[in-house]
Amino acid sequence: MDRIDQWVRVLQKSGCRITAPRRAIIEIIANSQRALQPIEVYHLSKQQYPGIGLVTVYRTLDRLEELGLIRRVHQEDGCHTLMPAANGHEHYLVCTGCGRTILFQGDDLSALFSRVETKTGFQVNEHWLQLFGICPDCLDHKVVIEKEARHA
Amino acid sequence: MDRIDQWVRVLQKSGCRITAPRRAIIEIIANSQRALQPIEVYHLSKQQYPGIGLVTVYRTLDRLEELGLIRRVHQEDGCHTLMPAANGHEHYLVCTGCGRTILFQGDDLSALFSRVETKTGFQVNEHWLQLFGICPDCLDHKVVIEKEARHA
DNA sequence: ATCTTATTGAAAATGATTTTCAATAAGGGA
DNA sequence: TCCCTTATTGAAAATCATTTTCAATAAGAT
Numbered sequence: 080m081d082r083i084d085q086w087v088r089v090l091q092k093s094g095c096r097i098t099a100p101r102r103a104i105i106e107i108i109a110n111s112q113r114a115l116q117p118i119e120v121y122h123l124s125k126q127q128y129p130g131i132g133l134v135t136v137y138r139t140l141d142r143l144e145e146l147g148l149i150r151r152v153h154q155e156d157g158c159h160t161l162m163p164a165a166n167g168h169e170h171y172l173v174c175t176g177c178g179r180t181i182l183f184q185g186d187d188l189s190a191l192f193s194r195v196e197t198k199t200g201f202q203v204n205e206h207w208l209q210l211f212g213i214c215p216d217c218l219d220h221k222v223v224i225e226k227e228a229r230h231a
Numbered sequence: 232m233d234r235i236d237q238w239v240r241v242l243q244k245s246g247c248r249i250t251a252p253r254r255a256i257i258e259i260i261a262n263s264q265r266a267l268q269p270i271e272v273y274h275l276s277k278q279q280y281p282g283i284g285l286v287t288v289y290r291t292l293d294r295l296e297e298l299g300l301i302r303r304v305h306q307e308d309g310c311h312t313l314m315p316a317a318n319g320h321e322h323y324l325v326c327t328g329c330g331r332t333i334l335f336q337g338d339d340l341s342a343l344f345s346r347v348e349t350k351t352g353f354q355v356n357e358h359w360l361q362l363f364g365i366c367p368d369c370l371d372h373k374v375v376i377e378k379e380a381r382h383a
Numbered sequence: 384a385t386c387t388t389a390t391t392g393a394a395a396a397t398g399a400t401t402t403t404c405a406a407t408a409a410g411g412g413a
Numbered sequence: 414t415c416c417c418t419t420a421t422t423g424a425a426a427a428t429c430a431t432t433t434t435c436a437a438t439a440a441g442a443t
Binding site: 153157158172174175181183185186188191192195196198199200201202203204205206207208209210211212213214215218 | 305309310324326327333335337338340343344347348350351352353354355356357358359360361362363364365366367370
Binding site: 248249250268269270285286289290311 | 398408
């Protein structure tokens with residue numbers, strides 16, 4: 080069963096109805112190689128379901144985020160982009176050249192957390208780790224091409 | 232020399248003029264115990280310099296961020312808040328009860344980075360780590376009081 | 384086939400941030 | 414100290430992202 084089927088099930092279980100616009104949005108996000116802004120999701124979904132409205136995109140994204148299926152990815156300029164959620168100790172690695180974003184298996188940081196707890200008196204509940212770098216393709220000087228494609 | 236004097240010097244060196252509204256903004260941010268939104272900086276600065284305009288706040292914050300003196304702190308709902316910048320391996324630890332934000336000395340994550348580089352082919356350039364938890368005061372059930380104060 | 388109710392898109396409202404512009408004032412130099 | 418250049422200012426308007434409202438539609442249970 081692929082990711083899209085999984086997401087559809089989670090949506091249905093939570094009482095959501097599966098509609099054509101939702102299906103389009105889900106497919107776009109689930110298959111994207113990089114984190115997308117709502118407006119980008121809108122434009123891409125429109126190719127698949129031309130009648131779609133931007134409001135529906137916002138509403139569906141909210142729903143998917145509530146259900147833990149997608150998550151915000153933070154960029155230098157803000158955090159309005161979304162990607163399929165990471166699990167466990169996975170975190171995002173964002174290419175600052177072309178935007179391609181992958182997941183990597185992170186360390187277990189619990190040792191750090193208990194050290195911080197002892198030192199600060201805070202009770203640490205969550206953490207947020209993200210890496211930025213240059214992907215293999217951009218290292219091979221494909222930067223310009225990718226960037227152009229992104230703005231097309 | 233305290234932080235404010237340092238900031239003033241950096242601003243002057245970069246060709247900025249030191250004005251009363253700027254001084255007010257700088258003092259607010261430099262002395263804050265938590266990350267502030269532009270609109271909060273505006274309201275607080277107004278107590279010190281009533282004529283100040285919101286636009287000036289935005290412009291000054293941009294400048295301070297460009298110069299590396301302040302930095303965005305990301306919260307669950309976005310990343311429009313700002314704090315004095317961290318140095319070296321320092322990172323933010325945000326109290327989700329009252330918003331108080333402190334810096335902690337983080338681990339050297341370079342071992343993790345080279346592992347990720349080997350595995351993914353990416354060249355890792357930057358990282359972003361933030362912790363969320365409950366501060367000692369909020370653990371002592373002062374949560375309600377602090378939250379009220381925050382919205383006053 | 385029917386019925387309940389979640390979902391839809393358009394339009395309007397809201398909220399945050401940026402741009403424009405003429406007036407002001409910082410701070411270097413005479 | 415007094416100019417003079419030019420960065421900075423605040424107000425108003427413009428822009429951009431997101432949310433709310435609402436009547437029409439359609440999903441999926443019965």
